[in-house]
Amino acid sequence: MQFKDVIGHQNIKEKLIHGIQKNKVSHAQLFSGDLGYGTLGLSIAYAQYVLCLEKKENDSCGTCSSCLKINELQHPDLHFSFPTVQIESNTSNPFLSHWREQIKKNSYFTLLDWTQAIDIKGRQPIISVFESAEIQRKLSLKSYEGGYKITIIWMAEQMNSQCSNKILKI
Numbered sequence: 001m002q003f004k005d006v007i008g009h010q011n012i013k014e015k016l017i018h019g020i021q022k023n024k025v026s027h028a029q030l031f032s033g034d035l036g037y038g039t040l041g042l043s044i045a046y047a048q049y050v051l052c053l054e055k056k057e058n059d060s061c062g063t064c065s066s067c068l069k070i071n072e073l074q075h076p077d078l079h080f081s082f083p084t085v086q087i088e089s090n091t092s093n094p095f096l097s098h099w100r101e102q103i104k105k106n107s108y109f110t111l112l113d114w115t116q117a118i119d120i121k122g123r124q125p126i127i128s129v130f131e132s133a134e135i136q137r138k139l140s141l142k143s144y145e146g147g148y149k150i151t152i153i154w155m156a157e158q159m160n161s162q163c164s165n166k167i168l169k170i
């Protein structure tokens with residue numbers, strides 16, 4: 001997903017791009033906004049720009065090997081964590097194909113859309129302490145492409161305190 005695929009937010013996009021061009025990529029970034037704001041799209045576009053091998057002035061190139069992998073949400077240095085229904089799986093991994101499908105369909109989805117996509121019973125998904133172990137494991141792996149490693153945590157507010165305490169250090 002490129003910045004051009006996210007509607008509006010020109011000022012934010014410019015700030016994000018400027019930061020990367022100045023080599024100021026902080027270890028954590030919070031993308032906060034109301035429903036329909038496009039925070040997930042912005043965070044993916046940001047990750048794509050960071051990892052792009054042929055950065056353009058105003059966006060990632062969209063055609064380098066890194067961009068192509070991110071288009072498929074299959075880049076080995078870009079990970080995702082998101083809420084899951086614990087009784088089905090306490091980590092994100094088994095839901096990755098649903099996740100890719102959902103983003104490709106429409107990146108402006110809500111927690112309710114996601115719940116309906118992964119659980120016919122509509123049970124409340126959370127990010128649990130088991131996921132925090134996965135986040136730490138993924139970020140401790142060596143970078144596949146030799147650059148940044150990124151984990152996008154969607155709906156971080158669904159994290160329980162056990163999980164958030166565990167990832168404080170990283």
Ligand SMILES: [Zn+2]
Nearest residue numbers: 052061064067
């Ligand atoms: Zn690129």
